[in-house]
Amino acid sequence: MRIGVVTFPGSLDDRDAVRAVRIAGGTPVSLWHDDADIKGVDAVVLPGGFSYGDYLRCGAIARFSPVMNEIIRLAGPPDQVSSGLPVLGICNGFQVLTESHLLPGALVRNEKQQFICRDQKLRIERTSTAWTNGYAEGQEIVIPLKNGEGGFIADESTLDRLEGEGRVVARYLDVNPNGSRRDIAGISNASGTVVGLMPHPEHATEAGYGPEANNGTDGLAFFTSALQGVLSA
Numbered sequence: 109m110r111i112g113v114v115t116f117p118g119s120l121d122d123r124d125a126v127r128a129v130r131i132a133g134g135t136p137v138s139l140w141h142d143d144a145d146i147k148g149v150d151a152v153v154l155p156g157g158f159s160y161g162d163y164l165r166c167g168a169i170a171r172f173s174p175v176m177n178e179i180i181r182l183a184g185p186p187d188q189v190s191s192g193l194p195v196l197g198i199c200n201g202f203q204v205l206t207e208s209h210l211l212p213g214a215l216v217r218n219e220k221q222q223f224i225c226r227d228q229k230l231r232i233e234r235t236s237t238a239w240t241n242g243y244a245e246g247q248e249i250v251i252p253l254k255n256g257e258g259g260f261i262a263d264e265s266t267l268d269r270l271e272g273e274g275r276v277v278a279r280y281l282d283v284n285p286n287g288s289r290r291d292i293a294g295i296s297n298a299s300g301t302v303v304g305l306m307p308h309p310e311h312a313t314e315a316g317y318g319p320e321a322n323n324g325t326d327g328l329a330f331f332t333s334a335l336q337g338v339l340s341a
């Protein structure tokens with residue numbers, strides 16, 4: 109399975125995302141922000157970093173890049189249950205997804221106005237997505253978190269809708285590091301093909317290099333899940 113990893117000017121975690129795809133058993137395909145097509149890949153990862161220098165707002169400029177035009181077209185409308193292109197947005201990638209309106213809500217400055225870097229415990233709440241079907245529902249994992257604008261916000265009716273439709277993919281456990289509403293760390297579109305996640309699974313895919321928990325490999329199932337290519341819902 110060929111998984112595209114997009115590099116924007118200022119991307120930081122694209123190399124680790126490429127590596128994670130390879131460790132999971134997939135074939136990584138590098139995509140450049142200026143590419144008008146996505147080379148026929150089966151899924152796409154939008155990596156973390158500081159696309160276009162985080163000017164204006166994180167992800168606000170990346171959303172208008174040629175490669176995003178194509179990804180937005182292929183991913184399909186966010187509230188429609190259809191099998192569009194699977195897309196995982198990690199951290200800055202999550203910010204790009206909300207700016208692109210592929211996911212609802214927005215990411216704002218962390219509550220304490222500081223950049224955070226820590227190992228973060230999460231609970232996986234939705235496993236019927238292209239990116240989390242390899243986890244058990246309710247599974248607790250620890251992966252790195254590092255961002256300045258990671259507070260997930262949305263109006264109450266949108267939050268209720270996300271909860272009601274089971275679209276909260278992951279929630280912060282023990283500590284809510286950034287003031288995200290309802291401890292939300294990740295959400296999906298209606299069909300579970302598009303997932304945005306603020307912490308970084310690509311940094312916890314190789315034994316001995318991620319957080320101490322489970323030998324540092326708690327993030328790998330995001331990438332092996334995509335290789336299953338099957339949604340259970």
Ligand SMILES: NC(=O)CC[C@H](N)C(=O)O
Pocket residue numbers: 155156157158159162166198199200201254255256257258
């Ligand atoms: N690690 C990242 O992707 C950082 C995301 C974003 N630039 C922020 O600081 O919030």
